Amino acid sequence: MLKAVPQFKVQPAEKPGQRMRSRLLDAAAAQFKALGLTDVSVADIAADAGAFPSQVTYYFGTKEALFVEAACREMLYLARDAEAASSHPKNEHDYIETMVRSVIGAPGLNLFVEALALAHRRLDLQPLVQRTFERLDAESDRALRDHRARQRQSPGNTAVHAHRFWVIALGMGARGGATGESSEFLASEMLALIWGGAEGPRVGRQQTPSKGER
Amino acid sequence: MLKAVPQFKVQPAEKPGQRMRSRLLDAAAAQFKALGLTDVSVADIAADAGAFPSQVTYYFGTKEALFVEAACREMLYLARDAEAASSHPKNEHDYIETMVRSVIGAPGLNLFVEALALAHRRLDLQPLVQRTFERLDAESDRALRDHRARQRQSPGNTAVHAHRFWVIALGMGARGGATGESSEFLASEMLALIWGGAEGPRVGRQQTPSKGER
Numbered sequence: 001m002l003k004a005v006p007q008f009k010v011q012p013a014e015k016p017g018q019r020m021r022s023r024l025l026d027a028a029a030a031q032f033k034a035l036g037l038t039d040v041s042v043a044d045i046a047a048d049a050g051a052f053p054s055q056v057t058y059y060f061g062t063k064e065a066l067f068v069e070a071a072c073r074e075m076l077y078l079a080r081d082a083e084a085a086s087s088h089p090k091n092e093h094d095y096i097e098t099m100v101r102s103v104i105g106a107p108g109l110n111l112f113v114e115a116l117a118l119a120h121r122r123l124d125l126q127p128l129v130q131r132t133f134e135r136l137d138a139e140s141d142r143a144l145r146d147h148r149a150r151q152r153q154s155p156g157n158t159a160v161h162a163h164r165f166w167v168i169a170l171g172m173g174a175r176g177g178a179t180g181e182s183s184e185f186l187a188s189e190m191l192a193l194i195w196g197g198a199e200g201p202r203v204g205r206q207q208t209p210s211k212g213e214r
Numbered sequence: 215m216l217k218a219v220p221q222f223k224v225q226p227a228e229k230p231g232q233r234m235r236s237r238l239l240d241a242a243a244a245q246f247k248a249l250g251l252t253d254v255s256v257a258d259i260a261a262d263a264g265a266f267p268s269q270v271t272y273y274f275g276t277k278e279a280l281f282v283e284a285a286c287r288e289m290l291y292l293a294r295d296a297e298a299a300s301s302h303p304k305n306e307h308d309y310i311e312t313m314v315r316s317v318i319g320a321p322g323l324n325l326f327v328e329a330l331a332l333a334h335r336r337l338d339l340q341p342l343v344q345r346t347f348e349r350l351d352a353e354s355d356r357a358l359r360d361h362r363a364r365q366r367q368s369p370g371n372t373a374v375h376a377h378r379f380w381v382i383a384l385g386m387g388a389r390g391g392a393t394g395e396s397s398e399f400l401a402s403e404m405l406a407l408i409w410g411g412a413e414g415p416r417v418g419r420q421q422t423p424s425k426g427e428r
Binding site for chain 1: 253330340344384394
């Protein structure tokens with residue numbers, strides 16, 4: 001599936017330094033997704049990656065910087081995977097619906113929301129977040145244009161702008177992660193909002209008491 | 215102005231315990247807005263409120279619980295103030311625009327985004343967040359219905375659903391707080407999204423390098 005969306009290129013990690021950096025980011029993402037920023041230590045991440053804690057400091061500076069970088073990378077991976085899952089849609093409705101259902105409730109989206117909240121207070125980490133949004137917006141824009149070209153549609157007539165797609169996804173992720181509302185409800189609300197604007201019809205509300213489904 | 219929106223009732227703090235609780239929440243909100251969760255101590259908040267640190271523990275349990283409760287209360291105050299600012303609009307367009315411009319970039323919105331991210335990992339704090347959203351949605355729904363009744367409009371014909379209004383505001387707040395995009399740009403994007411859905415026309419983009427305007 002990934003071959004269908006070469007636009008989300010992951011840089012090959014060829015040099016030893018890049019390989020270690022990438023291993024640390026993988027270990028960090030897995031641990032931070034499971035436990036959050038507070039309950040994970042630099043030592044835990046280093047151990048998982050077969051590295052020394054000093055290597056985390058060397059490559060990333062602080063645990064917070066590693067958190068934000070790992071979360072931004074996971075967000076780009078999630079976007080790539082969502083595009084891949086949507087790469088053979090029946091139509092644009094199906095394309096957007098598959099994108100939404102791939103993203104809402106995904107651990108990578110919730111991690112990214114946490115990274116954004118952290119970056120509110122850390123001006124030094126904001127340039128990385130800015131670059132992540134630029135890439136997210138640009139790649140999603142391109143994926144939608146490619147999709148329309150494959151479907152022989154006009155590129156501009158029903159432009160769902162990537163910027164707004166991700167803003168709504170973030171709002172849904174921030175809310176759903178903190179309330180336990182079901183991914184099904186949030187995805188339906190997001191689709192209604194994309195197609196109908198804020199004034200579209202309401203969808204049925206479902207609450208789930210457990211976090212199991214997210 | 216507040217008399218115009220009695221729907222956002224703030225409970226009177228009459229009993230001594232309620233007064234102290236309220237003073238601690240005021241002090242917490244001010245300090246957390248200025249410095250964030252990590253850089254504020256329970257002792258700082260207690261000192262500001264003329265209390266002992268043990269009183270914070272007595273009323274709220276943990277610093278995190280105090281953070282989330284203070285942020286939820288600030289969010290409800292912000293919504294009340296935004297409704298008040300919008301209480302004499304020329305028309306519904308003006309009503310929604312004033313609401314958006316009152317909310318986007320407000321410190322209370324950014325604090326609430328941080329509280330949501332914190333509650334992702336704290337199941338014990340999620341019921342408070344759920345109640346805050348229920349109140350936010352219900353009060354905003356009511357404020358819009360009241361506005362329409364005053365304007366002798368049909369209550370249902372152009373329903374901007376409160377739930378979606380706040381989801382978009384949260385997404386914009388999460389993004390803008392972490393990238394430094396200007397409140398002006400984010401508010402324009404939010405208005406375009408409310409009126410045109412994800413497919414409405416793009417607005418011009420402005421970046422501000424400093425946090426001063428937010």
